[in-house]
Amino acid sequence: xxxxxxxxxxxxAILLAxxxxxxxxxxxxxxxxxxxxxxxxxxLRNLNEVPAxxxxxxxxxxxxxxxLQVDDILRYTSGVNVNRSGGIFTIRPTVTLRGLSGDExxxxxxxxxxxxxxxxxxxxxxxxxxxxxxxxxxxxFKGPGSSLYGSSAMGGVINIITxxxxxxxxxxxxxxxxxxxxxxxxxxxxxxxxxxxxxxxSQYYLKSDGFNSIPxxxxxxxxxxxxxxxxxxxxxxxYDQSEWxxxxxxxxxxxxxxxxxxxxxxxxxxxxxxxxxxxxGLLKGGNEKTKYDLNLYYQMVHYTDLNESMRGTNYTxxxxxxxxxxxxxxxxxxxxxxxxxxxxxxxxxxNGSIKGGDYYQTEPYDTVFNRGTxxxxxxYIQDEHAFLDNKIRLIAGLRxxxxxxxxxxxxxxxxxxxxPELKDNNWSELSPRVGLRFNFIKELSAYVSxxxxxxxxxxxxxxxxxxxxxxxxxxxxNLGPESLDNFEIGADLLLTSRFKLSASGYxxxxxxxxYYVASGDELSPGRPIYRRENVTGVTLSGLEVEANYMPxxxxxxxxxxxxxxxxxxxxDERPDLENKYLTYVPKNTFSASVFWQNKIVDISxxxxxxxxxxxxxxxxxxxxxxxxxxxQLSRKITTHLYANIEIQDIFDNQHMETQTxxxxxxxxxxxxxxRF
Numbered sequence: 001x002x003x004x005x006x007x008x009x010x011x012x013a014i015l016l017a018x019x020x021x022x023x024x025x026x027x028x029x030x031x032x033x034x035x036x037x038x039x040x041x042x043x044l045r046n047l048n049e050v051p052a053x054x055x056x057x058x059x060x061x062x063x064x065x066x067x068l069q070v071d072d073i074l075r076y077t078s079g080v081n082v083n084r085s086g087g088i089f090t091i092r093p094t095v096t097l098r099g100l101s102g103d104e105x106x107x108x109x110x111x112x113x114x115x116x117x118x119x120x121x122x123x124x125x126x127x128x129x130x131x132x133x134x135x136x137x138x139x140x141f142k143g144p145g146s147s148l149y150g151s152s153a154m155g156g157v158i159n160i161i162t163x164x165x166x167x168x169x170x171x172x173x174x175x176x177x178x179x180x181x182x183x184x185x186x187x188x189x190x191x192x193x194x195x196x197x198x199x200x201x202s203q204y205y206l207k208s209d210g211f212n213s214i215p216x217x218x219x220x221x222x223x224x225x226x227x228x229x230x231x232x233x234x235x236x237x238x239y240d241q242s243e244w245x246x247x248x249x250x251x252x253x254x255x256x257x258x259x260x261x262x263x264x265x266x267x268x269x270x271x272x273x274x275x276x277x278x279x280x281g282l283l284k285g286g287n288e289k290t291k292y293d294l295n296l297y298y299q300m301v302h303y304t305d306l307n308e309s310m311r312g313t314n315y316t317x318x319x320x321x322x323x324x325x326x327x328x329x330x331x332x333x334x335x336x337x338x339x340x341x342x343x344x345x346x347x348x349x350x351n352g353s354i355k356g357g358d359y360y361q362t363e364p365y366d367t368v369f370n371r372g373t374x375x376x377x378x379x380y381i382q383d384e385h386a387f388l389d390n391k392i393r394l395i396a397g398l399r400x401x402x403x404x405x406x407x408x409x410x411x412x413x414x415x416x417x418x419x420p421e422l423k424d425n426n427w428s429e430l431s432p433r434v435g436l437r438f439n440f441i442k443e444l445s446a447y448v449s450x451x452x453x454x455x456x457x458x459x460x461x462x463x464x465x466x467x468x469x470x471x472x473x474x475x476x477x478n479l480g481p482e483s484l485d486n487f488e489i490g491a492d493l494l495l496t497s498r499f500k501l502s503a504s505g506y507x508x509x510x511x512x513x514x515y516y517v518a519s520g521d522e523l524s525p526g527r528p529i530y531r532r533e534n535v536t537g538v539t540l541s542g543l544e545v546e547a548n549y550m551p552x553x554x555x556x557x558x559x560x561x562x563x564x565x566x567x568x569x570x571x572d573e574r575p576d577l578e579n580k581y582l583t584y585v586p587k588n589t590f591s592a593s594v595f596w597q598n599k600i601v602d603i604s605x606x607x608x609x610x611x612x613x614x615x616x617x618x619x620x621x622x623x624x625x626x627x628x629x630x631x632q633l634s635r636k637i638t639t640h641l642y643a644n645i646e647i648q649d650i651f652d653n654q655h656m657e658t659q660t661x662x663x664x665x666x667x668x669x670x671x672x673x674x675r676f
Contacts, residue, residue: 039111039139039159041384041395042148043291043334043344049393051435051447053079053490053504053544057138064595064604066632066646068669070135070160071095071127076591076606078544078560079142079156079504083584084127085657086213087648087664088182088206089226091258091272093127097142097156098486098506099540099564102584102613103469106458109145109153112160113250115280115297118152119324120352120374121459126274126301129254131232133172133186134202136163142544143506144453144486147397147433150348150378154453154484162236162250165190165198171676178646178669180225182208196241206230213261213661222310224263230256244285252278264308264315275302292333299326303356315362322356328376340386350376353407354459358466366414370475372422372463373407374456393437401429403456408463408477419465422477429454429481446491454483457514461532470516472523473530480534484510498550503543510538515617517573537570538582554597562589580619586610602634615659626655644671 040050047054055077067073068088074095075082081102084093094105101107106123109116118125138160145153169191176184184206192198210227212219231254238248254276263269277300284293305320328351334344357369380399387394408422435449457479460468465475490504513536518528543563550556566582581587588611595604607629615621633645645668652666 037139039141039157040145041344041382042332042346043342043384045384048439048445048492049390049437051393051395051437051449052451053142053488053502055079055140055142055546057140059136061595062132062135062138064602064632064634066604066606066630066648067132068646068648068667069093069127070130070132070138073132074138074140074158075608076558076560076593077140078546078562078589079542080140080562081564081585081589083657085661085663086226087667088128088208089210089213089228089258089664090128091260092124095125095127095158097140097158098508099542099566099582099585100155101566101582106152107155107455109149109151109157110160111149111157112278113162113280113282113295114159114293115295115330116152116326116328116350117278117299118326119299119301120326121322121324121354121356123152123455123458126254126276128230128256129232129252129274129276130160131186131202131204131234133188133204134162134234135160137161142504143449143488144431144433144451144484144508146401146429146431146453147399147451148380148382150399150401150431151376151403151429151454151456151481154455154482162234163190163200164236164238165192165200168192168194169676172673173675174644174671174673176646176669176671179667180208180211180664182206182667182669184669197237197239199235199237201233201235203233204231210259210261211664213664215662218660222262222264224261224269225259226261227259228256230254230258238282242285243287246282246284248280248282250278250280250282252276260307262308264310266306266308266317268306270307271305273302273304275304276300289336290334292331294332295330297326297328297330300324317361318358318366319361320356320358322354324352324354324356326350326352340390342384343382344384345381346379348376348378350378352459354463360414364413367412368414368466369409369411370463370465371407371409372405372459372477374459374462375404375406376456377402391439393439395433395435395437397433399431401431401454401456403427403429403481405462405477408475410463410465410475412465420475420477422463422475425477427456427480429456429483443494444491447489449486449488451486451488452483453486454481455514456481457532461514468516468530470530472527473516473532474519474521476531476533479514479532480512482510482512482514482534484508484540500548502546502548505543506541508540510536510540512536513538513568515571515574515577533573535571535573536568536577539565539567539569541565556593556595558591558593558595560589560591563587564589577617580617581614583615583617584613586613586625600635602632604632606630613657621659623656623659626653628653628655640675642673642675644673645669646671 084090110125141157145157172188186204188202190200207229210225214223233253240246260270281296301324303322308317332346353373355371360366378401382397385394404426406424433451437447486508488506493501512534515536516530519531521529545561566585590609593606609627611625631647648667654665
């Protein structure tokens with residue numbers, strides 16, 4: 001694989017690199033039911049005040065988990081389904097919530113420091129660009145969050161909160177090497193002045209020769225190793241000693257090149273790049289009663305893809321060149337009326353656009369071009385009220401979203417027949433939410449809730465006629481939003497000061513669910529052209545359980561169980577799909593973890609079991625169940641030097657999470673860390 005057109009920092013910086021893995025810290029965050037969160041209400045609330053299920057992944061769990069990517073850590077959380085079939089070589093990882101189809105990232109909203117990072121064209125999130133060593137905590141709000149966050153929060157919200165400097169100066173550095181000739185280096189530097197100014201910069205470089213993800217019995221002469229080379233830089237500056245005018249600026253840069261494992265004529269074979277720039281500006285302030293925050297953001301992804309293939313003796317190559325832009329302004333404010341009542345509200349504007357094309361480099365040299373824009377105008381209001389000396393809390397909210405589609409254009413020289421006219425369109429949605437939390441005794445907290453979620457269609461379905469994973473498909477600019485009504489009950493039980501048990505059950509009814517349907521046209525004999533339609537009714541039911549036990553300050557046990565029953569119950573156009581399960585949703589998932597800090601070596605072990613998943617709509621093809629176990633060993637060598645070994649998939653269980661690609665199996669990485 002040729003080098004990317006950038007160079008990593010010089011070798012001396014490689015010896016300074018990121019994030020010592022919490023070696024001198026306690027192994028775990030405290031076990032309690034009153035941890036402070038913000039994602040579920042957009043106000044600071046204890047967990048036992050919120051009538052919803054929120055899981056918090058704290059700094060110590062992030063730092064001590066044997067995981068090379070941040071979504072690897074999330075897969076141990078109940079209700080979360082992570083598909084990263086190729087390990088660090090996965091091109092499009094997905095993280096979904098609450099039994100929604102596991103190949104549809106756009107039904108789960110992902111925020112970074114409060115701003116959305118889902119791309120509007122396909123709703124995807126580039127999990128590969130998120131630097132684990134920058135992350136302070138992750139809040140996972142499960143169930144529809146559309147009353148606060150609007151479109152794409154139908155399954156829930158994942159908010160990734162990055163670190164803010166809290167010491168005068170800090171430098172963390174690491175270099176790692178391991179399986180598949182994989183090398184990673186990190187460098188983090190953070191500063192803070194006594195006048196309230198702070199700044200940070202982090203950089204990482206990752207390169208690997210990769211592995212062949214095609215099972216040996218299915219390989220042909222064109223299958224080669226998947227490979228990668230990636231560089232990420234994140235910088236932040238801010239000021240936080242003003243009561244009403246605190247500010248923060250953030251700029252992230254990511255450049256990568258990921259080989260897809262096929263090489264025919266081109267020197268590097270098939271590869272993709274997701275060159276990304278993110279700019280965020282935050283202004284916030286307030287006093288004990290009134291608070292506000294204003295986020296401005298701009299994200300641009302320049303996506304390129306070289307794709308060559310052989311069908312018999314017919315060689316085809318096309319290059320993709322696509323520009324995805326998302327920007328917006330998010331204003332939120334809250335006011336404490338009295339010690340029992342808080343009201344909050346906000347206004348939002350979001351703009352997402354796509355402009356790209358497939359350019360064929362072989363005869364007949366076709367061009368397939370599409371572009372379009374979606375805009376969202378929204379406002380929400382929420383009331384939080386306490387009764388009976390805070391033993392009962394009521395939260396009620398309502399949000400209105402107005403979504404427009406415009407500037408649609410499609411052009412193709414290939415024979416697609418009569419393609420639809422891309423007319424401007426608009427939709428609106430009201431998203432209510434109401435919930436009650438009960439805290440009659442200290443050791444037990446329970447809640448009931450109803451919430452409505454929705455998702456406006458992605459731009460790829462509105463504008464793009466071409467090839468998707470389903471095959472050839474038409475654009476459909478007349479799509480409306482899909483929606484979900486969720487009914488939920490849950491409880492948190494503190495059996496002792498060191499043993500917490502949490503459980504939630506839910507039942508969701510989905511309407512106008514978006515599904516691909518054969519249009520009746522054929523691109524060639526026997527090859528139907530599909531179109532996404534609002535045709536399906538679905539029901540989702542589930543149970544989520546988490547247990548957290550700390551018998552000692554330096555020892556922690558965690559476990560989780562998820563049951564998901566996600567099924568199509570009505571499909572007039574395709575009655576053969578009624579009562580079929582949604583794809584890539586395991587019915588049962590179980591995880592268990594132990595974190596032990598001691599004088600000899602710090603140990604963390606995390607295991608995961610996933611049951612069978614269907615990979616096609618008719619439920620005729622399935623991916624088998626699998627179990628993986630990961631481990632991390634850490635030891636302090638000197639005052640500033642630490643050593644670390646991470647082992648992914650200890651027992652080398654090369655499982656499948658798609659029909660065609662195999663996981664890399666056992667991966668061992670050794671790391672040296674400097675920390676000042």
